[in-house]
Amino acid sequence: MKNLFKLFSIIILIITSNSNSFAAEKVEYLKTDWSFKGLFGKFDRASLQRGYQVYTEVCASCHSMKYLSYRNLAEPGGPEFSEAQAKAIAASFEVTDGPNSDGEMFTRPGKLSDKFIMPYDNVKAAQAANGGAYPPDMSVLVKARGGGVDYIYSLLQGYEEAPSNVSLDDGVYYNKYMYGNKIRMAAPLSDGLVEYGDGTNATVEQMSKDVTTFLMWSAEPHLESRHQMGFKAIVYLIILTVLVYFSMKRIWSRVESEV
Amino acid sequence: MSDHDYRPKSKVGQWFNDRLPLLTLANHLTDYPTPKNLNYWWTFGGILTFCLITQIVTGLTLAMHYIAHADMAFESVEHIMRDVNYGWLIRYIHANGASMFFLAVYIHIFRSLFYGSYKAPREIIWIIGIIIYLLMMAAAFMGYVLPWGQMSFWGATVITNLFSAIPLVGEGIVTWLWGGYSVDNPTLTRFFTLHYLIPFLILGLVILHIWALHVPGNNNPVGIDIKKPSKDTVPFHPYIVIKDGFALLMFMIVFAFFVFYAPNILGHADNYIEANPMVTPAHIVPEWYLLPFYAILRSVPDKLLGVVAMLSAILILAVLPWLDTSKIRSAVFRPLYKQFYWILVADVLILGYVGAMPAEGLYLLIARVATAYYFLHFLVILPVLGFKEKTLPVPLSITEPVLGGSPNLAAARNKESKIE
Numbered sequence: 001m002k003n004l005f006k007l008f009s010i011i012i013l014i015i016t017s018n019s020n021s022f023a024a025e026k027v028e029y030l031k032t033d034w035s036f037k038g039l040f041g042k043f044d045r046a047s048l049q050r051g052y053q054v055y056t057e058v059c060a061s062c063h064s065m066k067y068l069s070y071r072n073l074a075e076p077g078g079p080e081f082s083e084a085q086a087k088a089i090a091a092s093f094e095v096t097d098g099p100n101s102d103g104e105m106f107t108r109p110g111k112l113s114d115k116f117i118m119p120y121d122n123v124k125a126a127q128a129a130n131g132g133a134y135p136p137d138m139s140v141l142v143k144a145r146g147g148g149v150d151y152i153y154s155l156l157q158g159y160e161e162a163p164s165n166v167s168l169d170d171g172v173y174y175n176k177y178m179y180g181n182k183i184r185m186a187a188p189l190s191d192g193l194v195e196y197g198d199g200t201n202a203t204v205e206q207m208s209k210d211v212t213t214f215l216m217w218s219a220e221p222h223l224e225s226r227h228q229m230g231f232k233a234i235v236y237l238i239i240l241t242v243l244v245y246f247s248m249k250r251i252w253s254r255v256e257s258e259v
Numbered sequence: 260m261s262d263h264d265y266r267p268k269s270k271v272g273q274w275f276n277d278r279l280p281l282l283t284l285a286n287h288l289t290d291y292p293t294p295k296n297l298n299y300w301w302t303f304g305g306i307l308t309f310c311l312i313t314q315i316v317t318g319l320t321l322a323m324h325y326i327a328h329a330d331m332a333f334e335s336v337e338h339i340m341r342d343v344n345y346g347w348l349i350r351y352i353h354a355n356g357a358s359m360f361f362l363a364v365y366i367h368i369f370r371s372l373f374y375g376s377y378k379a380p381r382e383i384i385w386i387i388g389i390i391i392y393l394l395m396m397a398a399a400f401m402g403y404v405l406p407w408g409q410m411s412f413w414g415a416t417v418i419t420n421l422f423s424a425i426p427l428v429g430e431g432i433v434t435w436l437w438g439g440y441s442v443d444n445p446t447l448t449r450f451f452t453l454h455y456l457i458p459f460l461i462l463g464l465v466i467l468h469i470w471a472l473h474v475p476g477n478n479n480p481v482g483i484d485i486k487k488p489s490k491d492t493v494p495f496h497p498y499i500v501i502k503d504g505f506a507l508l509m510f511m512i513v514f515a516f517f518v519f520y521a522p523n524i525l526g527h528a529d530n531y532i533e534a535n536p537m538v539t540p541a542h543i544v545p546e547w548y549l550l551p552f553y554a555i556l557r558s559v560p561d562k563l564l565g566v567v568a569m570l571s572a573i574l575i576l577a578v579l580p581w582l583d584t585s586k587i588r589s590a591v592f593r594p595l596y597k598q599f600y601w602i603l604v605a606d607v608l609i610l611g612y613v614g615a616m617p618a619e620g621l622y623l624l625i626a627r628v629a630t631a632y633y634f635l636h637f638l639v640i641l642p643v644l645g646f647k648e649k650t651l652p653v654p655l656s657i658t659e660p661v662l663g664g665s666p667n668l669a670a671a672r673n674k675e676s677k678i679e
Binding site: 004039067072136139140143144146148179219220222223226227228229230231233234237238240241244245247248252253257259 | 270295296334337338340341347348351440493498501502504505508509511512515516518519522523528529531532670
C-alpha cells in the first residue's frame with residue numbers, strides 16, 4: 001500500500017515538474033495573493049468589476065475577447081454586475097446587425113446576448129494598426145501562457161529601460177518578463193490611468209491585479225463552481241473509500257488472507 | 260472451468276439460458292476463481308475498464324457539442340467550456356481522463372513486467388494488451404488534435420510527417436493521411452472519425468483480453484500455477500470486486516484532484532492558442548505519456564531510423580514472452596531480474612524527462628544512452644538472464660508458505676509483502 005502511494009506521488013511529481021519546466025523560462029514572476037487559488041478559491045467580486053473597467057477602458061481598444069458575451073458579466077461566479085448594469089454596459093456599445101428586410105446592415109445598441117464587440121474587423125486590420133503584431137484575443141489568454149496569471153501580472157509591470165546592450169526597433173519595447181524581452185505592446189498601464197468608481201487607488205500594481213483577475217475569470221468562468229463541486233466530490237469519495245475499506249476488511253476476514 | 264454445468268434455479272431463467280447462456284456467463288464471472296494473494300497492483304485492470312468507460316461516456320457527450328471543422332473546432336470547445344451545462348466538467352474529465360488512463364496502463368504494464376504475467380500460457384493476453392496500448396496512443400494523439408489549438412496542429416504535423424520517412428512512398432502516404440497538402444480541415448474530420456471509432460475497437464479488444472485471461476486465470480505475485488478453484492483462490496465476487504472497488508475509489512480521488520483543482524496542469528498552455536499554420540511554437544512536445552517514445556525518436560540522428568527505433572520500442576514488447584527465457588515468472592524469486600527491472604523503470608522515466616527537454620547537448624546524450632539501454636534490456640539482458648540467473652526456490656502453492664514451508668520460502672514471502 002505504502003509503495004502504491006509512493007509511486008503515485010513520484011509519478012505525479014515527475015509529470016508536474018515536467019510541465020512546469022517549459023512554463024517557467026527561468027524568470028521569477030512577481031507574486032501576489034490571488035483570491036481564486038486554493039481549495040475554496042473564489043473571485044474577488046470588486047476586483048473583477050474593476051478589472052472589467054481596466055479591460056474595457058484600456059485593453060479593449062486593441063484586444064478582442066470574442067468568446068465572452070455581455071450576459072456573462074451578470075452571471076453568478078463572475079463580476080456579478082446586476083442585470084440592469086450589464087444591460088447598460090451592453091447598450092453602451094454599437095453592434096452591427098442585419099441584414100434587415102431591405103438587405104442592409106445596420107447598427108443598434110448592444111444586448112446581453114451579444115458577444116463582446118471586436119476592436120478590429122479582422123486579423124489583418126489588427127495587424128495593420130499595430131505595426132504588424134496581432135494583439136491576441138484575451139478570452140483564454142491566462143491559460144494560453146505558461147506562467148498563467150503570475151506571468152500576465154508580471155508582464156504588465158515588467159516594462160523598464162532596455163539595458164545598453166539591447167537595441168530596440170521602432171515600436172518595440174523592453175519587458176523583463178516577456179519571452180525574449182521584446183514586446184510590441186507599449187506599457188499599457190500608468191498610475192491613475194483609470195478612475196475606479198469604488199475609490200480604489202488606481203496604481204499600476206492594483207490595475208494589473210484587477211485586470212489579471214478579470215482575465216482569469218474570462219478564461220475559467222466556472223472556476224468557482226468547479227472548486228465548490230470539487231471539494232464536495234472529494235469529501236464524498238473519501239468517505240465512501242473509508243466505508244468500502246471497512247466492508248472489504250470484513251468480507252476478507254472470511255479467508256485467512258491479508259488485503 | 261467448472262461452470263458449464265451451471266443451471267439457473269428459475270424455470271424462466273432456464274428457458275432463457277438454454278437459448279442464450281448469459282446467466283452462465285454471469286455465473287462464470289462472479290464465481291471466477293481468483294488467486295487470493297493478488298496485491299493492489301492487480302487492481303489496475305478494473306481501474307482501466309473504468310477509465311475506458313469514462314472516456315467513452317464523456318466523449319459521446321462532448322461529441323454532441325463539438326464541431327469538427329478547422330474554423331469552428333476551437334470555438335466549439337470554448338462553447339462547451341462556457342455555455343454547455345457542466346460542459347467544463349465533462350471536458351476536463353475527458354482531457355484528464357486520458358492522462359489517468361495512461362497512468363493506469365503504465366502501472367498495469369509494469370506490474371506485468373515485474374510478475375512475468377506475459378509468460379506462457381498468457382502470451383495472447385499480453386499481445387492483445389500491446390495492441391490495446393497502441394490503439395490508446397493513436398486515440399490519445401488524435402484526440403489531442405481535436406481542440407485545434409497550436410499544439411494540436413503542430414503535434415499533428417510532426418507526427419504525420421514521420422510517415423514521410425518511409426522510402427519512395429512516404430510523401431504520398433503523408434498527403435493521403437492529410438487529405439491534402441498540409442494538416443487542414445480534411446485531416447481534422449478524419450481524425451475525429453477515427454477518434455470516435457478507436458475506443459470501440461479498444462472495448463472489443465478489452466473483452467478479448469479478459470476472455471483470454473479467464474482461460475488460464477490470473478497470474479499472482481508468487482507467479483506459480485495454482486489449482487482452481489482451491490484453497491489458493493477466492494471467488495471474484497465479492498472478494499475481488501470489493502477490493503477493486505476500494506482501489507478504484509482511491510484512484511478516483513487522485514483523478515478528481517486533477518479535474519477540479521489542476522485541470523490544465525497536464526496539458527500544454529499553447530493548446531489554448533487557436534491553431535495557426537503561420538506560427539510555429541517554440542517547443543513542440545507531445546503529451547507526457549508519449550514522451551519516452553518521443554525521446555527515442557529524437558535520439559536517432561536519421562529520420563527513418565528514428566521512426567523505426569520508436570516503433571520497435573513498442574513492438575519489441577509484443578515478442579517479450581519469447582525474449583524472456585526465464586522459466587520463473589515472478590521477480591520475487593529472481594534477484595537479478597528484479598534489479599534490472601527497477602533500472603528499466605528508471606530508464607523509462609529518464610526517457611520521459613529528456614523527451615520533454617530540447618534535443619540538444621547533455622539531454623540528447625542522456626536520451627541516446629537511455630535509448631540504447633532500453634533495447635539492451637530487452638534484446639540482451641533478458642534473454643541472457645534466463646540462463647545465467649540463480650533463482651530462489653519457488654513455493655508449491657500460495658498457502659504452503661503460511662502452513663510452514665522451508666525458511667527460504669518465509670524469506671520469499673517477506674520480500675513479497677514488501678512489494679505490496
